[in-house]
Amino acid sequence: MDKNGFTTTIVHSDRRASVEHGAIHKPMHPSSEYAFADARELAAVFQGKAGFTYARQGTPTTTALELKVTQMEGGTATVSFATGMAALAAIFFTLLKAGDHLISSKHIFGNTNSLLGTLAGLGVQVTLVDATDARNLEQAWRPETRMVFTEALANPGTQIADLAAIGEWCKSKGLVYVVDSTLVTPLLCQAKNVGASLVMNSLSKHIGGHGNALGGSVTDTGLYDWSAYPNIAEPYRKGNPTSWGLTQIKKKGLRDMGGTLSSEAAHRLATGAETLSLRMHRICENALALAQALSQHPKVARVHYPGLPDHPQHERARQLFGGLYGGLMGIELIDDLDVFEFLNRLRVLALATHLGDNRTLVLPMAHTIYYEMGPETRALMGISDNFLRVSIGIEDIQDLIGDFEQALV
Incomplete structure (x- = not known):
């Protein structure tokens, strides 16, 4: 630079x-x-x-x-x-x-x-x-x-x-x-x-x-x-x-x-x-707010996001990334929740395989990208059947939180 x-x-x-x-x-x-x-x-x-x-x-x-x-x-x-x-x-x-x-x-x-x-x-x-x-x-x-x-x-x-x-x-x-x-x-x-x-x-x-x-x-x-x-x-x-x-x-x-x-x-x-900085700041802000909200939801077993204090590398992320934590998170739903039924109830998030978009995208990993690996390899990699990859976008944060809340029924 x-x-x-x-x-x-x-x-x-x-x-x-x-x-x-x-x-x-x-x-x-x-x-x-x-x-x-x-x-x-x-x-x-x-x-x-x-x-x-x-x-x-x-x-x-x-x-x-x-x-x-x-x-x-x-x-x-x-x-x-x-x-x-x-x-x-x-x-x-x-x-x-x-x-x-x-x-x-x-x-x-x-x-x-x-x-x-x-x-x-x-x-x-x-x-x-x-x-x-x-x-x-x-x-x-x-x-x-x-x-x-x-x-x-x-x-x-x-x-x-x-x-x-x-x-x-x-x-x-x-x-x-x-x-x-x-x-x-x-x-x-x-x-x-x-x-x-x-x-x-x-x-x-x-x-x-x-x-x-x-x-x-x-x-x-x-x-x-x-x-x-x-x-x-x-x-x-x-x-x-x-x-x-x-x-x-x-x-x-x-x-x-x-x-x-x-x-x-x-x-x-x-x-x-040209707009990378503007978008990334909004994306990281949205991601942290959504991760904090979902980590308290009774139907979410775990949220994997570096911005949360319980993330194993939270302190490393804070030092390396200047207080921003990226736009990717992994979400594990509780076992008795049907992941497909949940996904079909979403209205704002797009069911799509991509990352780093202006739109928030969600994908069930065990059934898509990691499907060919088989259950044993997925288990070794920590990919459960209810593991969702979420790429956060630039939408209004209340719309993202509200979409999860209405779908987590």
């Missing part, structure tokens, strides 16, 4: 980068290819000079969005992808190889868990640990360990990893430290401040915020020495080593794998990012 505040920097990011014709927003560039008047210039761009050749590897519109995300995260550079999952896949598949070892938090999104299973099937060793205590990583370490991955705020259980301690441990071991910051956003916590090497954001969520575009990003914080990482291919060991890791992620993830973000989606996400 520059000397201005968070929102001021993002709102004026395009304009300060000299947008064509004095426009306030970077326009959409839908062209698939980019022509050159000079053949030497064309060759230079293919060989690493900044520029555009084919939209699979980026456009002026995606580049403008990447600049905003880099500014938010306080990083050195960002690469955007079609989705958050494409961004994670690019990190894992471009930086790890068969025989390498990855340590991951066990408190992760169901689809990310599935991705790690695919990675293991290709020969990468994966160990899942309880990352709320950094000492568990030491026990899992091996000489082949290359990377550590965790979500800053776990989806859906709301566990908070021992982020700063993990960062210190990864630094001592020379490991790449990857943090998924989707649910806290750089507004609540810049992952650079806890020692992250790479930060992944699902831009589809809070940063875009409006549920109208998919996207993901990987930001290099500038903290990791890529010259010491054994898996950087020779063609990318050129120039300043701080760019090597992200260059390989971009070349392999976009050029080879094709996980490209469209200019239209990038434009929508960049516009949505």
Whole structure:
């Protein structure tokens, strides 16, 4: 970020980068290819000079969005992808190889868990640990360990990893430290401040915020020495080593794998990012008030929300996130309440699978995202049949509380 505040920097990011014709927003560039008047210039761009050749590897519109995300995260550079999952896949598949070892938090999104299973099937060793205590990583370490991955705020259980301690441990071991910051956003916590090497954001969520575009990003914080990482291919060991890791992620993830973000989606996400701070403050305010109300309701067995004093990592959340606690909560209804009947009585909340939207969304986890895992795995992960994931929106708080009250009969 520059000397201005968070929102001021993002709102004026395009304009300060000299947008064509004095426009306030970077326009959409839908062209698939980019022509050159000079053949030497064309060759230079293919060989690493900044520029555009084919939209699979980026456009002026995606580049403008990447600049905003880099500014938010306080990083050195960002690469955007079609989705958050494409961004994670690019990190894992471009930086790890068969025989390498990855340590991951066990408190992760169901689809990310599935991705790690695919990675293991290709020969990468994966160990899942309880990352709320950094000492568990030491026990899992091996000489082949290359990377550590965790979500800053776990989806859906709301566990908070021992982020700063993990960062210190990864630094001592020379490991790449990857943090998924989707649910806290750089507004609540810049992952650079806890020692992250790479930060992944699902831009589809809070940063875009409006549920109208998919996207993901990987930001290099500038903290990791890529010259010491054994898996950087020779063609990318050129120039300043701080760019090597992200260059390989971009070349392999976009050029080879094709996980490209469209200019239209990038434009929508960049516009949505301008109001991130305004929306997140309202969302966090709503979430805390709703969590406090539901924690007292006789038909709610438990509320998982970092803003509540009984949350296991409440104090850690308070210190890391600056007094805001995010917009995700897990709600466990009492056993004799039919979860489907309850959901069908809701009138304000939307029954939808998404997070970080302006609208409050609710999903029964055992019957949807975690269904394929089976009851035994769900039990190990603490996902009961009456566990609801709720992503809080910007509605009037009394309407949200009232909707729960009328449905909890």
